[in-house]
Amino acid sequence: MNDVTPPEPEIRPARPAFWQRLSVVWLVPVLALAISLGVAWQNYSHRGRLVEISFANATGVVAGSTAIKFRDVTVGTVEKVGFSGDLSRVIITARIDRDVIPFLDEDARFWVVRPQVSVRGISGLDTVLSGVFIEGSWNSQRGTARRSFTGQDEPPLVRPGQPGTQIELHARDGNKLAAGAPILHKGVKVGYIEEPRLSPSGDGVVVQAFIEGPHDRRITSATRFWDTSGFSVSLGTAGVTLNMSSLASLVEGGVSFDTLISGGDPITQGQVFDIYEDEAAARESLFNDATAAPDDLHLSVLFDGSVSGLTPGADVRFRGVRIGEVSDLIAQVEEVDGRRRIRLLVNLTIKPSRLGFGDDLSAEGVMTLLQDYVARGLRARLATSSILTGALIVELVELTEYTPATIDMEAKPYPVLPATEAELSDFDATAEGVFERINALPVEELLSSAISLMDSLERLANDQALQETPRTMNALLDEARALIGSADTQAVPGEVRAAIGDLRKITDELEQARTVAKLNDAIDSAASAAANIDTAAADLPEITEQVKALGDKANSLAVEELVDAATRALASIDALIGTEDARQLPPALTGALNQVRGFLAELREGGAIGNVNSALASAEAAADAVENAAASLPALSERLSRVVAEAEALLGSYGERSRFNAETLATFRDIQSAANAIRTLARTLERDPNSILFGK
């Protein structure tokens, strides 16, 4: 058995460890698994929670796509649309984001947002394209989260967490109010009402309303609400009044409010208010309202005369503002000076708040103030409020002249306010009285007077003479025209021209004079002629004046008068030219020249040379005189020129280029040329005064 060789041990390489045999690739599935699980966990943990919302119907809600929104941000999606066990409601199962779930407590509201068109506008327009969505609303307080909710059919008017105050309004009927109708304050929408419903007792309508903050601070217990629905037409003494608030309130109705008096208490959530028919009723209510009574101030007034027309409820006014009302009328028997007489005691209820006192002042304080007022002349008196009805009111007036009085604080039942005489002209100013007075008016006489006046007017209008007046006027105008067109008038310029022609002849002769032999007495004559011309020239300013006056008249007067004035002016010119001086100028000159000629003849005959020296001396002096005369000649021509210029201006304003005009212009041009001739003569004389003597 020894030779049995032991079997050779089988030597194998050590089997590699398990992890050494493991491929690296195994990391991949491990990684994939880890990532997949991670993604799955992530997804699951971020998944929202399911909540159930029940609706009466689910119009447009689609499982899987309809969104749940909060403040317009999607916070979830509808996953399932099903029914409740008895099929009475639709149960919508929605998955809502985890982070908003804690806020979904009992105040959470859900409703389906659909496009809505109403008088107030269009809402939910975005849902037309995207389909409906479910809007949720809840406040920002975490509460015990709920998993099932009851959805609302209509969007709630008040969102949880919205600042404002919820109030309750009571109205007699709700036929003018619709859900969502605005609540206005001074025309601004500050809130809205919810669906009106019948009050539990069935005798009215209760409407929940919401006043948005901060406007809810405007509401106090003294606030009054009134209906502004539709429109109202009132016919009164002030004319026709149409009251209409807004189009929305016309269709959906609306409620307005105002705090009419100061001193109300702050309101609490759910405070109850009444809706009055209109603003007037709301204001009235302040005085009928028993709730405001404790603040009231009670006073009495004693009136002596008749108080017919004064009734309980009549206004008490102070400076035209209603501050209270008459609460009672009592007849009171008084004994004055041993005689009994009946006086009427009128009880007044005055609202101190209407006087602006508010809460700050106690009733005693108000009374003290009133006493102060009375000491300064405050009195009560009766006044007419309406002529038609004869109704009376009590007016508190401040008199400037008064007898001192005080409030009788001891009087019963209330302190008595001193009264004064009413300023009523006619206590019985009833409608009847007014109509009687209207009847008494002399309407018929007035009418007959009017008729006779009309008749007179008609007669006057039909009068023959009056009807002929236009004809006479026409004739007058015709005559005036004939006058202007008459040969005489038109001949005036011709005459003027003739006169100028004469003038020119004179100057021609004057010019010729230098060609003639000159002698001493001729010089004297020349001097006197020059003096005459000077005189004539002195008259020319008068012409100018007249022409100017003529121009003024032409501007202001009628054509006829203008023509007259022109004629007169021309006549004056004519007369001037035809004056004795001017007309005698040529004969005088002629005579002078004849004398010169005669003198020369004598000289020639006599040959008295010895006289020449003395004659020359005389001639010397004569030449000086001529020089003087000649010096005045430029001034003369100057004046003539001015005359012509002014006459031209006058005729320019006269305007028409009639023959008269043209001729007048020609006349004046002649005058001008005459003046030029004179100027030429003057210059010649100036240049060579001796030429007139020696003929060279």
Place this chain on the structure above:
Amino acid sequence: MEIAGKPGPLTARAAGLVACRRCGRVHPGGAQICQRCGGPISSREIKSLQRVWAWLFAGMILYIPANIYPMLLTSTLVSKRESTIIGGVIDLAHHGSYGVALIVFVASVMIPIGKFIAISYLALSVQWPIRQHSHLRHRLYEVTDFIGRWSMIDVFVVAILSSLVQLDTVATINPGIAAVSFALSVAFTMLSAQSFDSRTIWDSDRPAE
């Protein structure tokens, strides 16, 4: 080691040869490095099966989210929807596009699942010899290897759609998580198929020495 006496085809291993898998050159058994291309040579890939199983598991794991999560995120002006692979197929079929639905279904569902099954079967058949014809199994392997890439159709569709349809608010298509995981799943199963050393199919005909 009689060669002719045994049924079945002659294998290289039985002939004492080893071929390079890259360039195909045949070397005598025991060669470590290919003389032509310099690549490593081994008669059988070590850890081949491990890699096959690892890639396969990775592909299968990723195939689950690929089907659960949405493949396409389609948001238009009015709606927003997510569609999974199967959901997309059903939608297409509902709209009457049966052909397209069939293509998507085959490419995205049948082929990946078929590959899982085929590769698992091949790997198991190597470990636990199954008396089945090696030729059939080899054919199965070749088909699996070839057809795997066609699963990418769905991924391409998503990639093209999401890059083309970007009209901001009007219409937008985005790939979902499923698109990524599906693409990875397909890639992993292809790697799994490639890791499989098809030569081991033939070993089961003849027990290894």
